[in-house]
Amino acid sequence: MIAINILINRNEFERAKEYINEIEDNLKKINIINYTNNLVLDSVLYNFNEICNIKSIDLLVKANIKKNNMEILDFTEFLIKVLYSCISLIEDEYYDRKIICEVKSKGEKIFLYIKLNAFNNENDELEYTIIKQIIQKAKNLNAIIEVKKENYILELKCLL
Numbered sequence: 001m002i003a004i005n006i007l008i009n010r011n012e013f014e015r016a017k018e019y020i021n022e023i024e025d026n027l028k029k030i031n032i033i034n035y036t037n038n039l040v041l042d043s044v045l046y047n048f049n050e051i052c053n054i055k056s057i058d059l060l061v062k063a064n065i066k067k068n069n070m071e072i073l074d075f076t077e078f079l080i081k082v083l084y085s086c087i088s089l090i091e092d093e094y095y096d097r098k099i100i101c102e103v104k105s106k107g108e109k110i111f112l113y114i115k116l117n118a119f120n121n122e123n124d125e126l127e128y129t130i131i132k133q134i135i136q137k138a139k140n141l142n143a144i145i146e147v148k149k150e151n152y153i154l155e156l157k158c159l160l
Helices: 002-009 013-028 039-054 072-091 125-140
Strands: 058-064 098-106 109-117 144-150 153-159
Touching: 002 013, 039 058, 039 072, 072 098, 072 109, 072 125, 072 153, 125 144
Parallel strands: 058 098
Antiparallel strands: 098 109, 109 153, 144 153
């Protein structure tokens, strides 16, 4: 803001405008993550944020987890599997380059919601295999899971 103020005071309006546009472009590139104050989950989210930045994928995460939830390690392992699967589907150009992820806890339960926008409404073999692996992983953790694809949107809801 100081640099912009100096440019305006010098009547260098065009340079100030260019600087503002540059700042705006940089801010648009920042992926939004609300961290959880849980060291394990925050580390995973930070690493996935970095991976997504490198791969030009928007990762939008809202997370609200109790700090001392005992099932966080199982959940984090499941989240890693899900996010890697989402990245695989995006890299194979089945989905838009955006992952919406929401994590909540209530009592001892953790809820995960993932949303991807698809380019077509059909399921192919890779997509089917990945979804099947995610469902199996959830069952191994005794989680309740629902995966559906309708109207070009893939949604995953899981309660662990």
